[in-house]
Amino acid sequence: MDIFIKNIVDILKVEVPLSGEEIEGFIEIPPDLEKGDYAFPCFAIAKQLRNAPAKISAELAQKLPTGDIITGIKAIGPYLNFYVSRKMFFKTILNDVFTESDSYGCSDLGKGKTAVIDYSSPNIAKHLAVHHLRSAVIGNAIHNIHKTLGYRCVGINHLGDWGTQFGQLIVAFKRWGPDTKDQGSIQETGLDINKLNKLYVQFHKEAKENPALEDEARDWFKKLENGNEEARETWQYFKEISLSEFERVYEKLGITFDSYAGESFYNDMLDDTVDRIKEAGLSEISEEALIVNLEEYDMPPCILRKKDDASLYATRDICAAEYRKREYDFDKLIYVVGSEQKLHFNQFFKVLELMGYEWVSSCEHVDFGLVKFKGGKMSTREGKVILLEDLLEESCKIAMEIIEGKNAELENKEEVANAIGIGAIIFSELSSKRVKDVLFDWDEILNFDGETGPYVQYTHARLCSVLRKCGETATNDIGHDLLKEDDELLLVKKLEFFQLTLIRAAKSCEPSIVSKYLLDLCSTFNRFYQHHRILIDDAELKKARVLLVDSVRQVIKNGLGILGLKAPERM
RNA sequence: GCGCCCGUAGCUCAGCUGGAUAGAGCAACGGUUUCCUAAAUCGUAGGUCAGAGGUUCGAAUCCUCUCGGGCGUACCA
Numbered sequence: 001m002d003i004f005i006k007n008i009v010d011i012l013k014v015e016v017p018l019s020g021e022e023i024e025g026f027i028e029i030p031p032d033l034e035k036g037d038y039a040f041p042c043f044a045i046a047k048q049l050r051n052a053p054a055k056i057s058a059e060l061a062q063k064l065p066t067g068d069i070i071t072g073i074k075a076i077g078p079y080l081n082f083y084v085s086r087k088m089f090f091k092t093i094l095n096d097v098f099t100e101s102d103s104y105g106c107s108d109l110g111k112g113k114t115a116v117i118d119y120s121s122p123n124i125a126k127h128l129a130v131h132h133l134r135s136a137v138i139g140n141a142i143h144n145i146h147k148t149l150g151y152r153c154v155g156i157n158h159l160g161d162w163g164t165q166f167g168q169l170i171v172a173f174k175r176w177g178p179d180t181k182d183q184g185s186i187q188e189t190g191l192d193i194n195k196l197n198k199l200y201v202q203f204h205k206e207a208k209e210n211p212a213l214e215d216e217a218r219d220w221f222k223k224l225e226n227g228n229e230e231a232r233e234t235w236q237y238f239k240e241i242s243l244s245e246f247e248r249v250y251e252k253l254g255i256t257f258d259s260y261a262g263e264s265f266y267n268d269m270l271d272d273t274v275d276r277i278k279e280a281g282l283s284e285i286s287e288e289a290l291i292v293n294l295e296e297y298d299m300p301p302c303i304l305r306k307k308d309d310a311s312l313y314a315t316r317d318i319c320a321a322e323y324r325k326r327e328y329d330f331d332k333l334i335y336v337v338g339s340e341q342k343l344h345f346n347q348f349f350k351v352l353e354l355m356g357y358e359w360v361s362s363c364e365h366v367d368f369g370l371v372k373f374k375g376g377k378m379s380t381r382e383g384k385v386i387l388l389e390d391l392l393e394e395s396c397k398i399a400m401e402i403i404e405g406k407n408a409e410l411e412n413k414e415e416v417a418n419a420i421g422i423g424a425i426i427f428s429e430l431s432s433k434r435v436k437d438v439l440f441d442w443d444e445i446l447n448f449d450g451e452t453g454p455y456v457q458y459t460h461a462r463l464c465s466v467l468r469k470c471g472e473t474a475t476n477d478i479g480h481d482l483l484k485e486d487d488e489l490l491l492v493k494k495l496e497f498f499q500l501t502l503i504r505a506a507k508s509c510e511p512s513i514v515s516k517y518l519l520d521l522c523s524t525f526n527r528f529y530q531h532h533r534i535l536i537d538d539a540e541l542k543k544a545r546v547l548l549v550d551s552v553r554q555v556i557k558n559g560l561g562i563l564g565l566k567a568p569e570r571m
Numbered sequence: 572g573c574g575c576c577c578g579u580a581g582c583u584c585a586g587c588u589g590g591a592u593a594g595a596g597c598a599a600c601g602g603u604u605u606c607c608u609a610a611a612u613c614g615u616a617g618g619u620c621a622g623a624g625g626u627u628c629g630a631a632u633c634c635u636c637u638c639g640g641g642c643g644u645a646c647c648a
Contacts, residue, residue, distance in 0.1 A: 031591065041590060043628070053628080078628095079591065123648065164647060218646090263648090289646050298574075299644090306646045313648050340642050342575060369576085370642070402610070420610090432584055435576065437641060444583070448610055450596040451584085458610045466607045504587070516585060519595080530603090530612045549607095571610080 002496070003092065004084050007069045008038055015063055017048055029493075033486055036074065036081030037089070037493075043078060053078030086489060090480040093492050097551040098476045105498045105558050109506075110151030116328050117143045117153060119336040120255070123160030124242035124262075125169055125196045128249050129385035130440060131371035137429040137564065138368060139336035140255045141511035144562045146332075149506050154328050158320065159262025161239050163313060165200075167221030170234050171213060172199035193245045196238060222310045225267065239264075252392055253422060254564055266319040270311050273319040274304055282354050292351050302347040314348045321352055325359055332362050334509060339367035339435065366509040369437035386440065396421030398446055399454075403571065410570060419566035420454050426564050427453025430515045451519050453565055456556060459522040463553040464569040466534055467546065474550035475543065482544045487528040491552060494521045498555050502562070511563060518559045525552050 061075035072083035119139020178189040224231040288307035345365035399421035
């Protein structure tokens with residue numbers, strides 16, 4: 001709790017029949033500066049005091065004492081409004097930002113705790129398409145937010161590298177893929193991700209005509225699970241091809257993982273997991289499959305073993321959760337996966353609960369809406385996709401064109417264009433709340449004006465430019481009472497809320513809270529910038545404003561980093 | 572059918588655990604660059620917060636129903 005709110009609580013405690021904690025909960029920020037810096041609404045205590053809220057606030061305004069920190073108390077209707085010492089306020093906040101610099105916003109909230117975050121997790125043997133972006137970008141941001149709050153974070157890419165789909169691919173590869181008879185080794189077939197992708201699409205097309213192919217595919221997956229050598233070798237090769245492609249894209253996006261333990265990783269542990277469920281008396285055979293009946297909980301059964309005894313994704317997810325608890329002893333296990341899988345998570349979370357794992361309450365499915373075309377859902381199966389790499393490339397190209405038009409002299413144009421092009425894509429993914437479905441629109445995603453990543457990056461670059469031209473570096477030693485403008489106060493108020501913003505974003509696993517905050521901060525700064533000069537003759541005021549500008553720069557930089565965007569100093 | 576999610580300006584979205592006049596951006600129209608990067612900024616216009624009830628001193632926010640849209644609903648992930 002900051003010293004200003006603490007002070008207000010202390011003052012109020014004397015006259016108000018509420019605990020300090022309760023009072024703090026009621027304190028809010030007035031809608032504009034004239035109404036003060038903090039407010040206490042008197043509705044809640046009206047009943048207890050048997051008096052009208054407006055009267056109570058008027059009386060309190062008379063009674064309560066002011067001091068060095070709280071310099072004014074005024075009643076406006078039912079609200080009791082507090083005015084803090086601007087000098088104190090500027091001094092406290094600007095000092096914090098200055099001394100903490102790159103770690104401003106950090107806290108020890110998550111100290112000693114571990115957050116495991118499962119994100120991206122694409123199915124291999126297919127291109128990364130634009131609808132794969134959401135999990136990766138949102139998960140990466142959630143990872144960074146938690147890290148900033150002091151959590152030990154483990155980012156896991158739970159690769160979809162197991163399952164019936166690999167049976168399908170093997171079938172397709174054997175039927176329509178390059179011939180291996182003459183070349184011996186599968187590595188010499190010249191297969192690449194494009195061809196793999198085509199095989200996948202072709203399988204689903206042909207399987208519509210010829211359902212027997214599905215049985216053949218299930219059969220091959222079963223062989224794969226049982227360690228059949230041909231199946232293994234083919235699968236391994238598919239995986240290598242895919243991973244090298246994925247890593248290239250992740251690098252462009254600046255997204256990293258601590259572990260690539262995908263679904264196949266758990267294959268050898270599956271039996272133990274299933275045995276535990278059996279022993280707990282939770283499973284039964286139904287329609288030849290091994291299931292956990294969840295009728296009692298109004299859910300379809302959770303299938304552990306298909307009739308051919310092969311595993312399903314629920315089996316592997318249960319096993320993975322157990323493993324992660326053993327391996328990392330997490331306090332939070334976050335799955336960043338599309339909302340269409342909600343039921344699946346509810347099902348296997350329920351099974352974990354029935355198995356007696358209390359820690360299931362710290363597992364959370366952080367869901368997000370679908371990416372759609374104007375024509376409908378994007379589908380890798382039907383080959384209806386926009387490739388992620390194409391989108392990134394196009395975005396960087398546009399960024400480069402803009403730089404050529406505006407700042408052709410820029411030294412590291414390519415690097416900056418990539419930072420902005422990629423930044424635009426990432427930011428647009430994070431700018432609205434997760435749950436919303438998004439309609440993919442080239443024009444919208446490639447627009448660099450208004451509430452966008454480039455807007456935030458541009459503001460940052462502009463700040464850096466001012467500081468460069470200033471000639472001297474920002475110093476902490478300024479006359480805080482020289483900052484008299486409302487725009488200056490508004491800016492520092494935003495800076496104050498950075499950490500609270502991160503805490504709220506972590507609580508709801510909602511990175512858009514951070515992106516909205518940054519847009520707000522930038523817009524506040526740009527307004528200030530438009531109306532007030534920084535590099536002025538008055539040396540003392542200039543020094544004060546330079547510190548203010550440097551603080552804003554610092555917070556924007558920290559915020560962009562957390563969201564996974566670069567903060568170029570020139571653009 | 573049942574379950575979950577969504578429905579705020581022409582479009583895309585904010586609106587903290589209910590609170591002081593519902594806010595941005597895009598698109599449209601009109602201003603601001605001999606001045607710290609105009610990827611900016613200022614202004615105009617645009618809203619029965621899907622609809623109807625209810626709870627409350629007070630509802631875009633909570634509850635119920637209706638309508639509209641999305642997703643899911645046993646051997647895919």
